Amino acid sequence: MEVKLEELASRLGGKVVGEGNVRISGVGSLADARPGQITFLTDPRYRKLLKDCRASALISGQEEEFAGPLLIHPNPYLAFARALKLFQAEQRRPPGISEMAFVSPSARMGKEVSIFPLVYVGEGVKLADRVVLYPGVFLGDNAKIGEDSLVYANVSIRENCVVGKRVIIHCGAVIGGDGFGFAKDGDRLVKVPQVGNVKLEDDVEIGANVTIDRAVLGTTLIKRGAKIDNLVQLAHNVVVGEDSLLVAQVGISGSTQLGRGVVLGGQAGVAGHLCIGDNVTVGGQSGITKDIPSGATVSGLPAIAHQQWKKAQMSFVKLPELRRRLAVLEKRLVELEERLKNA
Numbered sequence: 001m002e003v004k005l006e007e008l009a010s011r012l013g014g015k016v017v018g019e020g021n022v023r024i025s026g027v028g029s030l031a032d033a034r035p036g037q038i039t040f041l042t043d044p045r046y047r048k049l050l051k052d053c054r055a056s057a058l059i060s061g062q063e064e065e066f067a068g069p070l071l072i073h074p075n076p077y078l079a080f081a082r083a084l085k086l087f088q089a090e091q092r093r094p095p096g097i098s099e100m101a102f103v104s105p106s107a108r109m110g111k112e113v114s115i116f117p118l119v120y121v122g123e124g125v126k127l128a129d130r131v132v133l134y135p136g137v138f139l140g141d142n143a144k145i146g147e148d149s150l151v152y153a154n155v156s157i158r159e160n161c162v163v164g165k166r167v168i169i170h171c172g173a174v175i176g177g178d179g180f181g182f183a184k185d186g187d188r189l190v191k192v193p194q195v196g197n198v199k200l201e202d203d204v205e206i207g208a209n210v211t212i213d214r215a216v217l218g219t220t221l222i223k224r225g226a227k228i229d230n231l232v233q234l235a236h237n238v239v240v241g242e243d244s245l246l247v248a249q250v251g252i253s254g255s256t257q258l259g260r261g262v263v264l265g266g267q268a269g270v271a272g273h274l275c276i277g278d279n280v281t282v283g284g285q286s287g288i289t290k291d292i293p294s295g296a297t298v299s300g301l302p303a304i305a306h307q308q309w310k311k312a313q314m315s316f317v318k319l320p321e322l323r324r325r326l327a328v329l330e331k332r333l334v335e336l337e338e339r340l341k342n343a
Contacts, residue, residue: 001025001087005057008038009071011086012079014059018069022056027084030055038071040080059083093132101133110147122159140176146202158214164202170230172209175200179213179220179236179254192216194236201225207232207248229266241278259294283309 003011006020028037030046033055040059041047050058050066058066061076073079093114097103100117107121110129115121119133122141129147133139137151140159145151149167157163158176169175181192196215200206200222207230212220215237222228225243232246235254240246244262252258253272262276265284270276277294287301299309 002036003086005038005069005071008083008086012059012071012073012082014071014073014079016069017063017072020069022069024057026087027080028055038083040076040083042077042080128165134171152208158198160197161214162197162199164200164204164224166202167200167204167206169200169206170208170210173206174211175206176214177211179216181216181236181254196220196236198222204228210234212238213254223260235272247284281306 002023002025004020005022005024006016008024009016009020024036024038026037028034028039030039030041030049030053033039033053035054035056037055038057038059039053039055041050041064042061047064050064053066055068057069057071058064059071059073059076059079061074062072063070071079094116097113097115098117098119101115101119101121103115103121104123104125106123107125107127109127110131112130113127114132116133116135118135119137121139122143124142125139126144128145131145131147132150134151134153136154138156140157140161142160143157145163146165146167148165149163151157151169152171154172155169156174161176163169163175176198178194181194182189183192194214194216196218198212198214198220201224203225204222205227207228209230210228210232212222212234213236214220218237220234220237221239223240223242226240228246229248231249233251234240235252237255238252239257241258241260241262243260244258246264247266249267250264252270255272256270256274256276258276259278259280261279263281264270265282265286267285268282268288270288274288274291276288276292277296279295280292281297282288282303283299283306285301286299286303289302292298292303297306298304299306300312
């Protein structure tokens with residue numbers, strides 16, 4: 001694919017500063033872009049790379065000192081993402097269903113479904129149009145997958161789970177494994193049957209090796225547009241709100257509910273049966289032990305207001321010096337008390 005810069009700007013909703021007839025055939029980084037490619041600048045720390053950049057054009061939020069023309073966009077990172085999608089080569093799909101896959105006779109297939117070798121499709125499964133299943137995918141009985149969804153290698157989607165439209169599930173994820181539930185019988189642990197399911201709504205993306213447990217009863221629910229990074233664990237009956245963002249190694253305990261637009265930084269942990277409001281931001285490695293109201297930004301363990309946490313961190317760095325000074329003051333106090341006693 002090759003387009004003029006002015007046409008690309010029109011598609012991306014930006015404007016050209018400089019020569020608009022330059023032809024663009026791809027996207028590259030500031031350090032590695034070649035002639036014919038467009039690059040982008042969103043972080044001023046990388047402005048020093050502009051001098052030696054060989055790209056034919058630059059996406060930016062303002063005019064920059066760049067040798068070639070500019071594509072100015074109010075959200076340059078979004079423009080970069082859309083440009084990358086335009087130039088991305090379409091993935092090749094196998095024609096239909098591989099003879100090396102097992103597909104139950106009771107499964108129902110939509111149009112242009114692609115099933116690679118070594119896929120297992122259980123009884124009563126429903127696959128909508130243009131679903132792609134890569135090698136090693138397991139679909140339990142009565143699972144459902146919506147239009148244009150993409151399931152990469154070695155993903156397991158257990159029985160009765162529901163996947164919406166345009167969902168992407170990366171390698172090794174487990175959707176609908178049993179929740180971690182046990183009852184005490186004296187000194188022994190008795191498994192609580194996990195008879196619910198998992199539902200992923202439209203436009204959800206699930207990272208590699210994510211585990212989302214099925215509900216004890218009802219549904220573990222990931223709402224529309226939520227994005228979950230690699231190595232995240234979601235326990236039974238968790239609800240993740242629309243357009244939420246969960247970064248790698250987040251763990252959420254059972255029955256906790258996240259509102260719309262929640263951001264959990266890497267390795268954040270959330271206790272069970274909590275409510276986190278809309279548009280909450282949680283710093284990396286934080287521990288959430290109580291409900292968080294909408295709009296809050298918190299960090300730390302236990303999590304507190306982010307500004308308060310920053311002040312606490314500054315104090316923590318000063319603790320060795322404060323301890324030394326305290327020891328000196330204690331010594332002087334003892335000396336003064338001795339003098340007063342002797343007087």
